Amino acid sequence: MREFNEKSLIRYAKDYFLKRRITFLNEVNSTNTYAKTLCSQGKGAGALVVADSQTAGRGRRGRSFVSNPDAGVYFSAVYTLSGEEKAAGLLTSLAGLAVRDALYSLYNLQCTIKWPNDILCEGKKLCGILCEAVNENGRAKYAVVGIGLNVQKQDFPDELSLTAGSIADFYDGEIDRSELVAEIVFHLDRLVLKRRALMGHDAHEYTALLKKYSDTVGKQVKVILPDSEEYAEAIDIADNGGLVVKTMYETKVLTAGEVVHPR
Numbered sequence: 001m002r003e004f005n006e007k008s009l010i011r012y013a014k015d016y017f018l019k020r021r022i023t024f025l026n027e028v029n030s031t032n033t034y035a036k037t038l039c040s041q042g043k044g045a046g047a048l049v050v051a052d053s054q055t056a057g058r059g060r061r062g063r064s065f066v067s068n069p070d071a072g073v074y075f076s077a078v079y080t081l082s083g084e085e086k087a088a089g090l091l092t093s094l095a096g097l098a099v100r101d102a103l104y105s106l107y108n109l110q111c112t113i114k115w116p117n118d119i120l121c122e123g124k125k126l127c128g129i130l131c132e133a134v135n136e137n138g139r140a141k142y143a144v145v146g147i148g149l150n151v152q153k154q155d156f157p158d159e160l161s162l163t164a165g166s167i168a169d170f171y172d173g174e175i176d177r178s179e180l181v182a183e184i185v186f187h188l189d190r191l192v193l194k195r196r197a198l199m200g201h202d203a204h205e206y207t208a209l210l211k212k213y214s215d216t217v218g219k220q221v222k223v224i225l226p227d228s229e230e231y232a233e234a235i236d237i238a239d240n241g242g243l244v245v246k247t248m249y250e251t252k253v254l255t256a257g258e259v260v261h262p263r
């Protein structure tokens with residue numbers, strides 16, 4: 001197995017011209033929690049926190065994220081927000097695009113994005129994304145983009161065994177986890193820092209890509225919100241990254257919650 005540590009990450013960061021302050025940890029409770037602590041200590045700008053394993057990896061809706069040693073990549077990239085962002089809500093979707101692009105360019109995998117941001121390969125979830133804000137003086141000052149990606153084949157808990165998968169299920173070659181992290185962050189930094197996508201630039205272009213790679217648009221879905229569930233047809237991705245759904249009564253844009261695709 002290839003090296004996965006601070007040195008190997010710094011080497012790739014140099015190759016990719018990534019301007020990041022890298023922290024590598026063999027084990028941490030959650031890279032998102034660690035990155036948020038850095039932010040609250042004033043050390044968040046440009047931080048990239050990467051771990052070989054997490055003892056309390058967190059997913060959306062209070063779920064945990066399986067984060068075994070030597071099995072995946074678990075990392076959090078911090079972006080400083082100016083307060084002028086018109087499209088901050090696009091961040092989770094952009095992270096999904098960045099992961100998709102990286103898996104295609106490194107391993108030729110054709111992944112799809114289950115709204116809002118699970119990355120699937122042949123219907124199996126390889127990756128989850130959890131974005132969190134850190135507030136300062138009453139406004140969001142930092143966005144922490146947490147990405148967990150299953151790399152090696154592994155035994156998932158029973159409840160995930162039918163839905164979860166790993167890159168190695170679909171790619172036979174050797175996987176260099178440092179290269180993988182650098183490639184994903186490279187794509188995400190390109191969208192967020194270089195193309196200033198959170199300022200609302202080229203939103204149509206990104207939503208067209210999100211629609212093209214969507215695993216959700218065109219399907220009948222069950223929409224799950226904190227206090228309700230309903231059936232709908234997913235028909236489009238809105239410019240803010242929301243999912244446009246048509247229920248029996250109305251057409252609306254979902255910006256929160258999640259959907260399941262009944263089989």
Ligand code: BTN
Pocket residue numbers: 029030031032033054056057058059060061063065073074075076127128129130146147148149
């Ligand atoms: C989900 O599938 O609901 C989202 C999972 C996000 C997991 C990643 S792993 C790195 C970062 N640290 C965490 O605690 N969670 C995210």
